[in-house]
Amino acid sequence: xxxxxxxCGDGVxxxxxxxxxxxxxxxxxxxxxxxxxxxRYYHRYARFLAGHGFDVLTYDYRGIGxxxxxxxxxxxxxxxxxxxxxxxxxxxxxxxxxPDLPVRVVGHSVGGFLPGLAxxxxxxxxxxxxxxxxAWWRDYAAERRFRLFLKWHVAMPALTALxxxxxxxxxxxxxxxxxxxxxxxxxGGPVFPGSPRFAAVxxxxxxxxxxxxxxxxxxxxxxxxxxxxxxxxxxxLIEPADYGRExxxxxxxxxxxxxxxxxxxxxxxxxxxxxxxxxxxx
Numbered sequence: 001x002x003x004x005x006x007x008c009g010d011g012v013x014x015x016x017x018x019x020x021x022x023x024x025x026x027x028x029x030x031x032x033x034x035x036x037x038x039x040r041y042y043h044r045y046a047r048f049l050a051g052h053g054f055d056v057l058t059y060d061y062r063g064i065g066x067x068x069x070x071x072x073x074x075x076x077x078x079x080x081x082x083x084x085x086x087x088x089x090x091x092x093x094x095x096x097x098x099p100d101l102p103v104r105v106v107g108h109s110v111g112g113f114l115p116g117l118a119x120x121x122x123x124x125x126x127x128x129x130x131x132x133x134x135a136w137w138r139d140y141a142a143e144r145r146f147r148l149f150l151k152w153h154v155a156m157p158a159l160t161a162l163x164x165x166x167x168x169x170x171x172x173x174x175x176x177x178x179x180x181x182x183x184x185x186x187x188g189g190p191v192f193p194g195s196p197r198f199a200a201v202x203x204x205x206x207x208x209x210x211x212x213x214x215x216x217x218x219x220x221x222x223x224x225x226x227x228x229x230x231x232x233x234x235x236x237l238i239e240p241a242d243y244g245r246e247x248x249x250x251x252x253x254x255x256x257x258x259x260x261x262x263x264x265x266x267x268x269x270x271x272x273x274x275x276x277x278x279x280x281x282x
Contacts, residue, residue, distance in 0.1 A: 001017050001018070001019050001043075001046075001047070002017065002018045002019075002020070003015075003016075003017055003018075004016050004017060004018050004057075004059075004093075006059055006086075006089050006090055006093045007089060007093075008062070008085045008086060008088075008089040009085060009088070009089065010085055012062050012067070012085065012086075013067070014059050014060060014061070014062065014066075014067045014086050014089060014090065015059065015060050015065065015066025015067045016039065016057060016058055016059030016060065016066065016090065017039070017043070017046070017057075017058050017059070018055070018056070018057055018097070019046045019047060019049070019050040019055065019056035019057070019058070020050060020055055021050050021053050021054055021055050021056075022050055022051050022053070023053055024053070025053060025054055025055040025098070025101055026053045026054060026101075026271065027054055027055075027101050027102045027103070027104050027125070027270070027271075028054070028055045028056075028057070028094045028095075028097075028098050028101040028102070028103045028104065029046075029049055029054045029055070029056045029057070029103075029104050029105070029106060029270065030056075030057045030059075030087075030090055030091060030094055030103065030104075030105050030106070031045065031046055031056065031057070031058045031105075031106045031107075031108075031111075032087060032105060032106065032107040032108065032110075032111025032112065032114055032115075033058075033060070033061070033064075033108060033109075033111050034108045034109030034110060034111055034131075034250075034251070035079075035109060035110045035135070035174065035177070035181070035185065036064070036168055036173075036174025036175040036176075036177055037064075037108070037109075037174060037175065037251070038060065038064065038065040038175060039058045039059055039060045039064075039065055039066065040058075040065065041254060042058055042108070042254055043058060044254075044256040044259075045106075045254050045256075045263060046058050048256075048259055048263050049270070052267055052271075053271070054104075054270070055094075055098055055101065057090060057093070057094050059086070059090050061081075061082040061086045062075075062077045062081060062082065062085070062086055062178075063075060063077045063176075063177065063178040063181060064175055064177075065175070067086070068176075072164075072165040072176055072178055073163070073164035073165050073179070074164060074179075075165075075178050076178070076180060077178040077180060077181060078178075078180040078181060078184060079110070079134075079180070079181045079184035079185065079188075080117055080184065080192075080193055082110070082114055082117075082181075083113070083114030083115070083116070083117025083118055084117045084118065084119075086114075087114045087115065087117070087118050088117075088118035088119055088120050088121075091103065091118060091120045091121070091123055091124070092120050092123075095120075095123055102125040102126075103123055103124055103125055104124070104125055104126040104127070104128070104270055105124055105126075105127045105128070105203075106127075106128045106129075106130070106266070106270070107127065107128070107129045107130070107132055108129075108130045108131065108132075108254065109130070109131050109132065109133065109215065109216060109250065110132075110133070110134055110135070111129075111132070112127070112129025112130065112131075112132025112133075112207065112224060113129075113132055113133065113134050113192070113224055113227075115127060115201060115203075116195070116197055116198030116200075116201055116227055116228060117197055117198075118197075119197070119200075121197070121200055121201045121203075122200055122201070122202065124201065124203040125203055126203050126204055126269070126270070126273060127201075127203050127204070127205045127206070127231075128205075128206050128208070128266060128269050128270060129205060129206070129207045129208065129221070129224070130208050130210075130216070130253055130254075131208070131209060131210065131213050131215060131216020131220075131221065131250050132207055132216060132220075132221055132224045132225075133215060133216050133217075133220035133221060133223065133224055134185075134188060134192045134224070135152065135185050135188065135215065136188060136189060136190050136220070136223070137149050137152070137153055138190070138219075139217055139219045139220035139223060140214060140215060140217065140220075141213075141214040141215075141217050144214045148214065148215070151173070152185060152186060153186050153187075156173075156182055156185070156186050157182065157183060157186040157187065159171075160177075160179050160182045160183060160186070164179060165177065165178055165179050165182070166178075166179065166181075166182035190223065192227070195227050198227040198228050198229065199228075199229050199230050200230070201228050201230060201231050202230050202231055203231055204231060204232040204233075204234075204273065205225065205228055205231050205232070205233045205234070206234050206236060206269045206275055207221050207224065207225050207233065207234065207235050207236065208221075208236050208237075208238055208277060209221040209235065209236070209237055209238070209280070210237075210238045210239075210240070210248045210249065210250070210253065211237060211238065211239045211240065212240060212247055212248060212249055213248070213249055213250045214249065214250060215250045216250055218235070218237070218280060221235060222235060222280075234275050234279060235279070235280040236275055236277035236278060236279055236280060237277065237278050237279075237280045238253075238262070238277055238278075242277075243258065243261040243262060244261075265277065
């Protein structure tokens with residue numbers, strides 16, 4: 001693992017890490033985190049991928065972890081900047097560093113949404129998304145929708161207005177977020193700003209949803225896939241019982257307890273372009 005700095009087109013520098021393959025690399029993989037989740041949460045998965053023949057890039061979006069400025073209040077960073085600027089820069093960085101390798105992307109939550117916002121997205125060869133969505137409240141799981149609405153669309157904007165940023169860390173609600181990121185989440189609708197760019201993505205996409213994911217529901221994942229109008233798309237379903245679990249939810253698949261199960265299954269798509277999971281009908 002090597003620490004790297006990724007220059008964005010507007011002068012912001014993203015912090016990240018490069019994980020060289022343990023043998024000759026078959027491809028380059030960029031891991032896009034979920035909103036408010038540190039890149040280091042995915043480091044064990046990155047190490048796993050590097051051990052199976054991939055060069056891997058992990059990085060924090062602006063305002064998060066290794067890409068957080070000294071002062072978060074007033075920084076002006078937006079949710080869409082994570083795709084238009086940060087992911088775009090990560091993709092260009094990976095391409096310049098290993099121009100001989102195809103680039104593939106693993107995107108968790110909003111990380112599966114961001115490729116469609118990047119000008120350089122046509123460079124991507126293949127995409128795996130996990131619970132990919134942009135948190136439109138009507139797509140939340142019906143039985144939990146009211147509670148989630150109060151948390152993310154009432155409490156979060158109120159606290160953001162009070163502090164000038166969202167103090168998620170002190171609440172145990174993910175990491176702190178720039179105000180504009182939190183507000184794009186809280187006040188966003190079914191159509192995400194910048195969505196016409198998605199039509200430039202032609203890479204095949206395998207979109208995974210977990211049956212007990214309250215955020216990345218089937219409706220949310222299908223909404224995200226519908227933006228990628230020019231890409232071959234497959235929606236797949238995982239049940240917790242498939243991996244001997246009672247529950248998985250939105251975040252658990254990137255825990256290293258899934259190394260012998262879900263992580264190993266992702267290699268089928270990332271290496272061979274083969275879907276190892278049950279296809280969602282419709």
